Amino acid sequence: MKKILTASVIAASMTFTGCASIFSGSTQTLTFKSVPESANITITNKSDEKIHTGSTPATVTLKRGNGFFKPAGYEVAFSKEGFQTKKIQVTASVNGWYIGNIIFGGLLGLLIIDPATGAMYTLSPKDVNAVLETQQSAKVKGQQSLTVMLVQDIPTDVMDRAKYLTTL
Template sequence: MKKIFTASLVAASLTLTGCASIFSGSTQTLTFKSVPDEAQITITNKAGEKVHTGLTPATVTLKRGTGYFKSAAYDVTFKKQGYQTKSVQVTGSVNGWYVANLLFGGLIGLLIVDPATGAMYTLNPSDINAVLDANQTAAQKGQQSLTVMLVEDISAEMMDRAKYITTL
């Protein structure tokens, strides 16, 4: 009797779970690096909510799904003073272990468990390496530039040399 109970418990656990849930899980760990190091990263989800903020290099665990048959997507923004801001998209694609449900007869895993937990998806790219470009002023680029300042911020000597433009 005990053997039958144990065998049925094992059989139920194998058929009531999904391959992707077993082998991959509902979360995924991603690494974020930047050149130069110590750039501020902000990770936001599809709804625009901040999921993580920190400095590079960083390792962050993110959810693979956002609901039943809905993959997660994240916008990762890299910022550092003196450098241009860079954004990278992280999106979900179907996990190979999810397809294994077809091979192993895991119908419940195929239709319920893996889609509900988000384990049916893999986040790509899994390693994000951002190279931030240095900001250049117009003078460095060989172009003309325009600086806008408040009158209160301008020295009296400079105001004496300034020419007023009349308004209409």
Template sequence: MNKLLVASMISATMLMTGCASIIKGSTQTLTFTSVPDSAKIEIKNRAGQSVHVGQTPTTVSLKKGAGYFKPEEYQITFSKDGFTPKTVTVKGTVSGWYFGNIIFGGLIGLLAVDPATGAMYSFTPEDINAVLDANNTEKMPKNDKALAVLLTDQVPEDVMARAIQIKK
């Protein structure tokens, strides 16, 4: 009788869970870094709701699903004074562990548990690094002793019109 009870409990457990839910779970931890460091980061979900605001580097745990058979998608915006903001999209894709339901999770895991919890998805890459470009639209400080090196395409047209070419 005890063997039958143990076998029944194991079978019920296998049928009531999904393989990806067991192995990977419904959330995933992602690491966000930027060049330069200390950039502001804002993460918005597919509905446009802000789910995290912070500063790089940071590690955030994000939900992988947005509904039944619907992967979550996040817009991550990096910004810092003096730099052009950059937005990166991270979207869930079907995880290989989801197909483990064929062996371990059965139809319940394949059609109910993993799709409902979002465990069937994963985010790649897990480390997101944004390189912010310097913003060249800032005005130069008014200081007679300042030295600035600019490429000619970064110099405003009215200043270039007054420039004198130096010949050897």
């Protein structure tokens, strides 16, 4: 009788839990940095509602989901006087722990708990870094300059040419 009770408790706990909810939670903490430091940041959600305003460096906790089976998405605007405003998208993708519901048999976690809490998603990039370009460098034409960009912000055609050059 004791073995049946123990097995029942284990089976019930595996059925009524969500792997992503247990291991990841419904929120995620991201860091925001800029060059130069002390830039203003404004984080808005998909509905254009301001979620956070502050200055860099900053650590902000954001929701992973935006409703039942809806991933969250954010736009982060970096601004500072004398510099061009830079916007970076923070997007959500499926969390690896969500797949754990299939392996460990958490049907409720797979269909209800993780989707409802938003834990089925992971926000990326986890560390949001921006290099702000000066207003003056944007106005000066015909002079050499150096622009530092994130790989994800480089246009596809430029990246294809860069990959071609590395194979020579």
